Amino acid sequence: MRPSSVPAAADRPSARPRTRGRTLALIAIVCAALNLRLVVTSLSPLLATVGEEFGFTAVVVGVFGTLPLIAFAVFGLVTPAIMRRLGPEATAALSMLLTGAGQVVRSFAPDTGTLLVLTGIALTGAALGNVVLPPLIKQYFPDRLAALSTVQMVAIHAGALFPPLVAVPLAETMGWRFALGAWSVLALAAALLWALQGRRVRRDAPAVAASGRRSGAVPADGAGPEDAAGAGPARPIWRVGTAWRMALLFGMVTWNVFTLFTWLPALLTGAGHSPAAAGAMVSLMVGSSLLFGLVAPTLTLRAVNTFPIVALGLTGYAVGYLGVAAAPQLAPLWVVCLGLGTSLFVVTMTMINARSTTARGSAALSGFVQGAGSGIALGGPLLFGLLRELTGGWTASYALVAGGSLAVAFVVAHVERTPWTIEAAAAAAGGRPG
Template identity: 70%
Template sequence: MSVSSVAAATDRPSVRPPAEAPTGARRGRVLALLAITCAALNLRLVVTALSPLLTTVGDEFGFAATVVGVFGTLPLVAFAVFGLVTPAIMRRLGPELTAVLSMLLTGVGQALRALAPDTGTLLVLTAVALAGAALGNVVLPPLIKQYFPDRLATLSTVQMVAIHAGALFPPLVAVPLAQAVGWRFAVGAWAVIALVAAGLWAAQWLRPTGTAAPQGDLLPARGALARPVWRVGMAWRLALLFGMVTWNVFILFTWLPTLLADAGHSDAFAGSMVSLMVGVSLMFALVAPTVTVRVTNTFPIVALGVGGYATGYLGVAVGPEHLTPLWAVFLGLGTSLFVVTMTMITTRSTTPGGAGALSGFVQGAGSGIALGGPLLFGLVAELTGGWAASYLFVAGASLLVALVTAYAERTPRTIESAAESVHPDPGGTPFVRA
């Protein structure tokens, strides 16, 4: 059996609840779909609801570019820390309650940071909201694996479209909304979505046992893998790839509005370009999970995304200003690599436990690797008096590392089979699912 045929099999309706299945089981899947979608909307919204307004907030609170870099680094700190500890939280609380906790932290943090009186308080409350988003990043892939094992590509697409929608709309309306009613309302109003998601997951948790999920064990048990995930080379390669992609995603979320403002564009235009970038990534998110699931070699997909990043960065740095929307389109193509790497986490596992272990490690270690991106981008610019070195060394070097890593991890292999191998092939080998 080929890799592509194995991957495609994950979307066959072989384990879909049959027509005669209890109505409660089907409703459990519908509620899970709504809860997954609503939760995914919040995972980037926490970042993009604030980043277009950092200049406005900075003028009120009196912080400089270095603090903007700190705000850009906070998401990665949260994703690194909670990526590594979320599997333990899931074992303690269960996945649905972990999702409830995730959305409550996100909603409360967003609502309260709108009332922050100073920079320090705003940073702390933003960290609370980001902690919730970080929990959600890790818990959603194993929840998808459990509730929809027959629809991995479809549900990965739903998740990624929701993530992108949550990232797209806030920067589009943030500046006009802040100008109309103030930045505090523009930042805090989004908390409603997170609180609704918390309610949906609470309802899912309260469902009678046995109808909540179609099969399997959701918890990433300690014995899910033959070896600890941190001792598996494949997991480290995926973490490095995820880290380099995330490095650039958060550089752009943090700095693209500032880069465009420095080029003479208005704050509203800069915010709209962030939305355009995310919108283009959203379009690719409609097809990227299915392609990633089915291909036998993921390297061309990553190479295409890296090429988009390189072209977009080059255009913003030295290209004609009237072509700025085109450069945002290319950056959106690059940003869609986040969809690819998240899909790889879901598809390169055979069990919910393996998915949970791989999701936690890749997102935790990968976010730790990406920590320096936004802060280093701004620091290098301050030290050199311009953006050229930041583009070349901070962004360019990370894209080169992503290419090399993607080539090494170019063929699909499951974390379970890799953990069982005494001497895993560094390039990975095709796997056959029994």
Template identity: 80%
Template sequence: MRPSSVAADTDRPSVRPEPRGRVLALVAIVCAALNLRLVVTSLSPLLTTVGDEFGFAATVIGVFGTLPLVAFAIFGLITPAIMRLLGPEATAALSMLLTGVGQVLRAFAPDTGTLLALTGVALTGAALGNVVLPPLIAQYFPDRLAALSTVQMVAIHLGALFPPLVAIPLAELAGWRIALGAWAGIALIASLLWIAQWAGRGRGGTGSRTATATGGPALARPILRIGMAWRMALLFGMVTWNVFTLFTWLPTLLSDAGHSPAAAGSLVSLMVGASLMFGLVAPTITLRAGNTFPIVALGLAGYGVGYLGVALAPGFAPLWVLFLGLGTSLFVVTMTMINARSSTPRGAAALSGFVQGVGSGIALGGPLLFGLLGELTGGWTASYVLVAGGSLLVALVVAYVERTPWTIEAAAESARPPRASQEPRTALDPVPLRG
């Protein structure tokens, strides 16, 4: 048993922040979360159509699939510094403004390079949002972590589910530019909500009365020297590796197997919908688990069965994407672990930035290598075996090593000798698991 394991309680009822400002924060969190995958899934079903107009090949599709991970890697690492400079609410407002403006402008892109650059702007905003939302949840809802993690997860999945479902029909009706830019309004609304929340905090709202998202003492050691943070980043990286490989290449794989582009987009939505259904219970189960390995192993098995099915029997694709949905629900598990494995808002911000930044950097190879091997070999077998299968094996090993929950604060302290005196435990402090 590691020192100071996380409490098994899903929520922290002894922490009761004032309700003022929490309703607006809840709505702002939901609207922001809707955009975190929408930027990606609104484009991926249209890449073949856009490629025909702009004249780019499969390798460029792989670049589009890798671009989100570049943004998530870079801004995952620097967002905590931005939060310290601007504050968490202002950072959330900035993230949604960049997302909305990038989505509007890329719909008017005249060529491949401009489309890549403006997609990068939109993804910069999504990357900021990825990191800032977990500590904002810890800040405003420390007594409702499981519930709010579930709310965030549902919003992320809904934002990922609907664009591929309607992208091709909308593009056939109004053109791909309308189909791509129509989603920007959600991000712009979210930016206004966070501006209002930021202004309310400045007038003495909840945010000024509770710990900020960068509050709490500094970690006892730099996060770069904490093995737990690296293991969680590797696990997050392998999960994200597969999520974005599927977002990028599943429509192409299904189209190559004989499904129409519209059907392929619908099947991507079915995968996201299945992930949503499995993910509804994932935050509560993850927060309660004394051993997270069975949860992760089940999701990895879903990935394995899904990949095998699409490769060997694509005619039954609706069944296989359900298994892939079980696998992609691991993203919810790893995101929940960020809040579950921190006991202070500052720890949550540090762990969120490091895990998502380093993990996204690790995941960069997934979409690019999957497409590159496909082009080099003239088929998808090597991509399935080496890119997908190899990442699942790595994730399985890391999940077993990092199976017992504990906090980043406790991990930072573990290499130091015990102090002679300890401060009194608070409701947010880690509590050893029973037994």
């Protein structure tokens, strides 16, 4: 027997929070979200160019594709603890500082190993940001979850869309090192904004806490007492079946997202497209995902049954993969289909807030789903390239890496189709997973 749920209705607040401090928070959320995929998509179109200079193979390209997932897996699981120690605003500032610093220094990398390590530093920051942003949205905008989830999604996609579009032309003009390092300005600006927001919260905390005690209200903007975020799940998140199912679904979606970010340029250049055209196709995929994703947060938050939404995205993936394999000359059509599938990332991220009722519940679920899910997805990009090396063709890669993951995601999406909240699942009687 499943626990009772509290279906999330988009933009329906139980108590409307004060607006003070939310403008800066909104700007900081947008700036941080711009950087969450930029670290990956600014490098992937340049891997062929960098590979010629450093002399690495397809397996190393797969390692670069797997590196984000390693960072997201490790730091997805530990970010909630960092947030409890530093606070969410300081964690967001740290994440952007690491991202910006990593992007700057990796542009000076002298060899493959150094480039991997420095890219890992930048990805560590992006991993922290991935986890901390959903609970920050829950904390500052509990009355605008659908709207802010859409804003975050647009910013993430914008940060993923433009770098591959301009990376190759910029590298041809200024060199690949400049094309990598120039994007660090966005991350460093986001770090400054979150530092300013954290300073404001610390400055206003005593007054807000006193105001809350006088009125009996619980602050909703994160500038108040410790219990402002809510009690969170009643038992460890790893003991809740809903969390594991969401992590597996997130993992299968992420598996394909990063496989495509890593390998789509190589697949298209191998089929006769130019490197610049292949980079433009990555941007088209991201842009298509952005268009489909504009309605995804609202649909997800309002859905009584999320399976049709996920099934539609999985169908887009399947059609896109088949098209790229069978008729690569029609790449724009298939890339749009892949963009529909990639928009599932927005759906799974929105589920984190849709299936939690408190900021602490959102933080716990965000960390676990992104950490465990990214761990599940680790094999995608590396296995895709390894099978290519072993078989001399892409057939096994398409069949096992793409087809197998889509089949698993379809089954999990059907099982986890009803939006039970993580707090309700954790509080289920008898201690059994919810």
